[in-house]
Amino acid sequence: MKDESSRYEAVASRDARFDGEFFFAVVTTGIYCRPSCPAVTPKRANVRFFPSAAAAQGAGFRACRRCRPDAVPGSADWNVRADLVGRAMRFIGDGVVDREGVAGLAARLGYSARQVQRQLTAELGAGPVALARARRAHTARILLQTTGLPVTELAFAAGFASVRQFNATMREIYGSTPSELRAAARGRTARGEHGTPGGIPLRLAFRGPYAAREIFDDLQVAAVPGVEEVIGVPGARTYRRTLRLTYGTAVAEVGERPGGSAGPVRSGWLDCRLHLTDLRDLPTAGQRLRLLFDLDADPYAVAARLSADPLLRPLVAARPGLRSPGAADPAEQAVRTVLGGPPERAAALVRAHGKPLDTPDGTLTHLFPTPEELAGADAGEGVRALCAALADGTVDLAAGADRDAAERALAALPGVGPAAAAVIRRRALGDPDVGPPDAAPEAERWQPWRSYAFQYLRHAGLLAGAAHETEDHDTAHSEDRNTAHAEDHDSKDSINHAALHAA
Structure with missing residues (x-):
């Protein structure tokens, strides 16, 4: 699925096999999706492809509210590959950048921070900070929609350095404020406060x-x-x-x-x-x-x-x-x-x-x-x-x-x-x-x-x-x-x- 014609065919057929393997964005709507998105297939001329959700976000697209492209399975490549990029993605998935920063990630990999940044950006269209940011935003959305935590507490729990940064990121990625995301989820399923038996x-x-x-x-x-x-x-x-x-x-x-x-x-x-x-x-x-x-x-x-x-x-x-x-x-x-x-x-x-x-x-x-x-x-x-x-x-x-x-x-x-x-x-x-x-x-x-x-x-x-x-x-x-x-x-x-x- 490296060529764009094959990727567009996957999008047109809503092929869930490739969810998480690549993402597509629609320039006329400013939204990015997973390949299996149930929305009407956009015209080929309006579609752009990205190797990661972070790359789509970095290009200014916001996540689709229907297919939730941030919640797809991870790429199987990161389990198979033993090179720098594969190892880096496994570390990022385990939260190393959030806990130790890019310097900590680079030290674990045995490379300089500049080398890690360059290789991730070349292959995934986004560096380690952007990839970790996408992960934090996904965590924040889950907490907004499944707990009754105050927004201030929730922002720091998700790994954001400030409430201002949290609010700006959620608006940029999801096209909604945290309050709007929480309101949209009410009534769909039973929600409980953190610490209640429901978890x-x-x-x-x-x-x-x-x-x-x-x-x-x-x-x-x-x-x-x-x-x-x-x-x-x-x-x-x-x-x-x-x-x-x-x-x-x-x-x-x-x-x-x-x-x-x-x-x-x-x-x-x-x-x-x-x-x-x-x-x-x-x-x-x-x-x-x-x-x-x-x-x-x-x-x-x-x-x-x-x-x-x-x-x-x-x-x-x-x-x-x-x-x-x-x-x-x-x-x-x-x-x-x-x-x-x-x-x-x-x-x-x-x-x-x-x-x-x-x-x-x-x-x-x-x-x-x-x-x-x-x-x-x-x-x-x-x-x-x-x-x-x-x-x-x-x-x-x-x-x-x-x-x-x-x-x-x-x-x-x-x-x-x-x-x-x-x-x-x-x-x-x-x-x-x-x-x-x-x-x-x-x-x-x-x-x-x-x-x-x-x-x-x-x-x-x-x-x-x-x-x-x-x-x-x-x-x-x-x-x-x-x-x-x-x-x-x-x-x-x-x-x-x-x-x-x-x-």
């Missing part, structure tokens, strides 16, 4: 089909008591968990039943509610959940690539939109991966070392312990080495971390090794291209979507013994396990080579 409602958008049942099955099997729970019956379950965030804590709830449209090209959202102790954590909490549920994936690209393989073709057809789950907390996921065993094993660490919530919320009672809190835990050599490396920065699992460097550092740790390092790369770092174990020759043809091939094979039972189990507890036992565990690990990670070669 803050969010719609976590995704593109294409979404295999919710499989990801909720995985989360339910692996849920760590005290930190996570899955309630309800299949098809109508709710995943709940605690989150440790920059400014405070949260309890997040995500529903299994997708909302949105159905048809040949499907898109939609998962309903979410966030109970935050500090509203400044709203965008980061939302982004962490997007990573956990793999909501920025491109299922069309995945299916096109994997369906070319005779073995995977029927598996892809049987489970359209299967996702590769990530992690809401990278350090937590890494510890759970290396620890291995059933969820109760991790729950014992939580009870012994985790920080209790001020007020328990159902069965949720604790935050998962930090690496520093686990420094003296009796959890085996691998966990001790991992926590020490995370605490001193030897291993970096931040959103935009260098994945190759992180995997090398993890694999070198005593009691961790390459198998666990690969799983951590897939889950904690959200890499979509980590292949099944012991299948390197076959997996080359699945690039850059080997993590999805792993999921299809696992759910089909072609990873022996692991068809209904999650990899963080069953495919990466640390190297200090006893012989019985090691043998079990080998059998569960063994791919069905006979099936592969027959295909």
Whole structure:
């Protein structure tokens, strides 16, 4: 979709597959939209295309009130790419610019601020400040339309430096004052004050089909008591968990039943509610959940690539939109991966070392312990080495971390090794291209979507013994396990080579 003719065709057909991949603006109205906007298709001569919402805003266009282009899924490119721009976008999504400024972003990337500015502007039409500004405006709109917070408090919660800056930005981007945006939302849904039992409602958008049942099955099997729970019956379950965030804590709830449209090209959202102790954590909490549920994936690209393989073709057809789950907390996921065993094993660490919530919320009672809190835990050599490396920065699992460097550092740790390092790369770092174990020759043809091939094979039972189990507890036992565990690990990670070669 690099050429404008193809992009205009997508706009004319209201193709939701490309929501978030590019944006279009109409010069006669001054409005920018997502490709699937239901409004009348504008004349080609009046259309301009932009690689990001921030670029459209920078060119003076305001967001469409019908299609809400600021609420689309993120581009799957940022999950795939390991270059400066890809890493920068993952950092910006996690709020690094808001917390540390452009200098902090550049330092994390290992480049000068000028280089970061130049490369982002060249590719996305906007620099890091503009991209972070677009993110803040989206957060502010959500707070305006879902809470009764006073505007002054809301502006600072969304990350703006002043109320004047907040008001000017909202008028520029949305063509409305904050009061008008709030008034327009009244009566559509029940709204509650911050801190009420209703929490803050969010719609976590995704593109294409979404295999919710499989990801909720995985989360339910692996849920760590005290930190996570899955309630309800299949098809109508709710995943709940605690989150440790920059400014405070949260309890997040995500529903299994997708909302949105159905048809040949499907898109939609998962309903979410966030109970935050500090509203400044709203965008980061939302982004962490997007990573956990793999909501920025491109299922069309995945299916096109994997369906070319005779073995995977029927598996892809049987489970359209299967996702590769990530992690809401990278350090937590890494510890759970290396620890291995059933969820109760991790729950014992939580009870012994985790920080209790001020007020328990159902069965949720604790935050998962930090690496520093686990420094003296009796959890085996691998966990001790991992926590020490995370605490001193030897291993970096931040959103935009260098994945190759992180995997090398993890694999070198005593009691961790390459198998666990690969799983951590897939889950904690959200890499979509980590292949099944012991299948390197076959997996080359699945690039850059080997993590999805792993999921299809696992759910089909072609990873022996692991068809209904999650990899963080069953495919990466640390190297200090006893012989019985090691043998079990080998059998569960063994791919069905006979099936592969027959295909």
